[in-house]
Amino acid sequence: MRIESDLKLDFSDVLIRPKRSSLTSRKDVNLLRTFTFKHSRKVWHGIPIMAANMDTTGTFEMAKAFSKSRMLVALHKHYSEAEIVEFYERHDEEFLSHVFYSLGLVESDYKKLRAVKKAVGEKLWAICIDVANGYTEVFSSYVQKIRKEFPDLTIMAGNVVTGEMVEALVLAGADIVKVGIGPGSVCTTRKMTGVGYPQLSAIIECADAAHGLGALICSDGGLQVPGDVPKAFGGGADFVMSGSFFAAHDESGGDLLERDGKFYKLYYGMSSDTAMNKHSGGVADYRASEGKTVLVPYRGPVSDTIKEILGGLRSACTYAGAARLKDLSKCTTFIRVYRQLNNFYTGSEVKN
Numbered sequence: 001m002r003i004e005s006d007l008k009l010d011f012s013d014v015l016i017r018p019k020r021s022s023l024t025s026r027k028d029v030n031l032l033r034t035f036t037f038k039h040s041r042k043v044w045h046g047i048p049i050m051a052a053n054m055d056t057t058g059t060f061e062m063a064k065a066f067s068k069s070r071m072l073v074a075l076h077k078h079y080s081e082a083e084i085v086e087f088y089e090r091h092d093e094e095f096l097s098h099v100f101y102s103l104g105l106v107e108s109d110y111k112k113l114r115a116v117k118k119a120v121g122e123k124l125w126a127i128c129i130d131v132a133n134g135y136t137e138v139f140s141s142y143v144q145k146i147r148k149e150f151p152d153l154t155i156m157a158g159n160v161v162t163g164e165m166v167e168a169l170v171l172a173g174a175d176i177v178k179v180g181i182g183p184g185s186v187c188t189t190r191k192m193t194g195v196g197y198p199q200l201s202a203i204i205e206c207a208d209a210a211h212g213l214g215a216l217i218c219s220d221g222g223l224q225v226p227g228d229v230p231k232a233f234g235g236g237a238d239f240v241m242s243g244s245f246f247a248a249h250d251e252s253g254g255d256l257l258e259r260d261g262k263f264y265k266l267y268y269g270m271s272s273d274t275a276m277n278k279h280s281g282g283v284a285d286y287r288a289s290e291g292k293t294v295l296v297p298y299r300g301p302v303s304d305t306i307k308e309i310l311g312g313l314r315s316a317c318t319y320a321g322a323a324r325l326k327d328l329s330k331c332t333t334f335i336r337v338y339r340q341l342n343n344f345y346t347g348s349e350v351k352n
């Protein structure tokens with residue numbers, strides 16, 4: 001047994017220190033980024049915020065709404081082959097440049113990827129290979145196999161939280177490594193297994209490893225307030241993924257539920273009982289559910305939430321003196337805090 005006693009931080013442990021800047025208005029901040037991916041050599045241009053590949057958020061409808069803001073959606077993997085093919089065939093190249101196709105490690109996912117790729121060709125340009133635990137050898141070999149078979153695909157793979165595993169996945173063929181174990185709002189991994197890593201430190205350490213090899217990272221999960229988005233980018237994340245921010249909107253999956261005259265949608269982990277009952281015929285005997293199900297008040301169209309997040313990010317850039325999102329990380333100085341929010345009126349807000 002070993003104990004690491006270096007300090008590891010979460011978003012709520014820090015604030016971004018304001019700095020003098022020559023920016024006159026948050027309107028002048030440029031949130032667009034252009035990346036050339038290490039292996040695929042594809043060029044991507046847009047705002048690097050992504051909706052999670054959960055069946056509640058990674059929907060076709062979300063992709064349509066997000067592409068208007070040049071943001072990304074990782075589609076969930078439970079659409080049928082026919083639905084996915086139809087989706088890719090109906091849209092133009094600019095729209096599809098904001099869409100990632102997702103798959104896991106099971107044979108049927110691999111077969112579906114091959115079939116969809118064969119049917120739609122170049123239109124499928126980016127994939128997200130997603131497993132809860134990206135530390136297994138089988139996973140690295142799988143990434144390697146897919147990279148070999150599809151040299152032109154942009155591959156995002158994860159999840160991991162430490163530099164050495166980021167390096168292993170980049171060397172196996174990942175262009176982007178997805179970072180986060182246990183920070184999610186509907187994730188119970190830390191509770192059920194005791195395993196995890198504070199998300200801001202995971203970002204800082206994994207970004208350093210990936211950037212050293214010319215690759216990128218996507219911070220996945222754990223954002224609780226819009227101010228966590230600039231903290232993730234400030235820590236070095238190239239992309240930021242969220243599920244909870246985009247749950248319970250018109251574009252989110254699931255039906256609107258009514259309880260005592262108020263409207264809600266369900267949001268649940270992809271390893272929760274709800275998801276496993278829906279997609280896998282129940283929780284297998286050898287495993288425990290590692291996700292929970294929550295009822296989230298209905299929030300209307302996602303465009304309002306997008307405006308709020310991008311507004312917060314622009315404002316953070318002006319406070320930190322970054323004219324471009326690209327500069328935010330080098331302009332960021334974090335200060336450690338023991339208390340970040342004043343919660344005096346929490347629960348009493350009036351919605352206009």
Ligand code: 5GP
Nearest residue numbers: 052184185187221222243244269270271291
């Ligand atoms: P959130 O934005 O809600 O904080 O986190 C979303 C992320 O949580 C997803 O992108 C995914 O990485 C992770 N996640 C989704 N479902 C589950 C689950 O059932 N268990 C665990 N451990 N993580 C989950």
